[in-house]
Amino acid sequence: MKKYLIDPKQMWCKANLHCHTVLSDGCLTPEEIKERYMAKGYSVVAYSDHEILHDNSYLCDERFVALTAVEYSINDHAPHWRDEKTIHINLFSRDPHNTFHVASSVRNAGKYYARFKEDFRCDGYDRVYTKEGINEVIRRANEAGFLVQYNHPNWSLNTREDYMAMEGLWSLEILNYCTELETGAEYCPYIYEDMLNSGKRLFCSMGDDNHNGDKGDFGSYGGATYIGVDSLSYENVFSAMEKGNIYCSSGPRILSLYVEGDTVVLDCDPAVNVVLTSKNRRFMNRFGAGLTHVEFPINEAVEYFRLTVFDDKGGRAHTSAYYLEDLKK
Numbered sequence: 001m002k003k004y005l006i007d008p009k010q011m012w013c014k015a016n017l018h019c020h021t022v023l024s025d026g027c028l029t030p031e032e033i034k035e036r037y038m039a040k041g042y043s044v045v046a047y048s049d050h051e052i053l054h055d056n057s058y059l060c061d062e063r064f065v066a067l068t069a070v071e072y073s074i075n076d077h078a079p080h081w082r083d084e085k086t087i088h089i090n091l092f093s094r095d096p097h098n099t100f101h102v103a104s105s106v107r108n109a110g111k112y113y114a115r116f117k118e119d120f121r122c123d124g125y126d127r128v129y130t131k132e133g134i135n136e137v138i139r140r141a142n143e144a145g146f147l148v149q150y151n152h153p154n155w156s157l158n159t160r161e162d163y164m165a166m167e168g169l170w171s172l173e174i175l176n177y178c179t180e181l182e183t184g185a186e187y188c189p190y191i192y193e194d195m196l197n198s199g200k201r202l203f204c205s206m207g208d209d210n211h212n213g214d215k216g217d218f219g220s221y222g223g224a225t226y227i228g229v230d231s232l233s234y235e236n237v238f239s240a241m242e243k244g245n246i247y248c249s250s251g252p253r254i255l256s257l258y259v260e261g262d263t264v265v266l267d268c269d270p271a272v273n274v275v276l277t278s279k280n281r282r283f284m285n286r287f288g289a290g291l292t293h294v295e296f297p298i299n300e301a302v303e304y305f306r307l308t309v310f311d312d313k314g315g316r317a318h319t320s321a322y323y324l325e326d327l328k329k
């Protein structure tokens with residue numbers, strides 16, 4: 001019997017899960033973002049403006065979902081911002097109308113807070129850059145119905161000690177396209193690998209983190225997350241994200257993925273290499289030109305696996321890790 005992990009019968013919505021608009025330091029309005037991303041084939045955008053939650057769900061229609069989101073920073077307040085260690089997390093809200101903050105930081109929010117303080121509602125918990133403080137923000141977020149994505153570890157000057165201490169994460173942003181363009185160091189599947197090898201369980205995602213300086217497209221359309229739904233709605237998109245019915249890509253699409261017996265079967269856009277990775281150095285490759293169908297044997301010795309698809313333009317698609325014990329359920 002086929003157990004589908006990426007079911008071709010579902011609609012695989014292209015999403016940008018990291019975006020800034022004029023509501024914080026971006027240059028396009030939420031409406032302009034919707035128009036531009038829809039023109040590029042996207043049907044979901046998480047409006048993750050800095051520090052302040054905005055309900056942009058008025059933008060939702062039968063062809064588009066605007067996820068209510070926010071990007072929080074938890075900073076160590078070093079004297080110069082270039083040396084400042086920080087944790088940036090995106091919170092995606094289950095309830096599109098929920099703009100109540102689980103952790104405030106007037107100091108971090110700065111000018112954004114000044115603009116929106118009339119609407120700002122919070123339970124008064126302040127953020128602290130310590131292992132406990134960071135996990136408390138994530139815990140509060142999860143409790144209030146938010147999925148928490150860990151953003152751009154390299155730009156944040158995070159080390160292994162930092163990310164291994166974090167609990168309750170929904171996903172790691174393995175590509176932050178804008179900071180990858182700026183720093184050349186924000187594509188981090190190796191961090192996902194490290195976390196999985198160490199026993200952490202979370203999904204992986206990609207986002208643009210676009211600010212659209214001078215109203216241009218710099219930093220847009222480079223890192224997408226695909227979300228599988230039966231029909232497009234806010235609720236279905238959130239629920240698919242929560243279950244991990246996603247994959248992410250900077251180029252090729254994965255068209256189908258299933259397990260049948262001891263075999264993993266994947267169909268994708270033409271690829272030059274497909275890799276199945278498991279714990280430590282357990283990997284298998286299929287090389288070739290124009291690969292669109294690959295099969296890998298798996299056995300009980302494999303605790304989990306994930307797949308990476310390389311195309312000939314440098315694009316890569318990543319699945320999250322699938323655990324064999326979950327597949328048996």
Ligand SMILES: [Zn+2]
Binds near residue numbers: 151152
């Ligand atoms: Zn950030």
Ligand SMILES: [Zn+2]
Binds near residue numbers: 018020071209
């Ligand atoms: Zn951002």
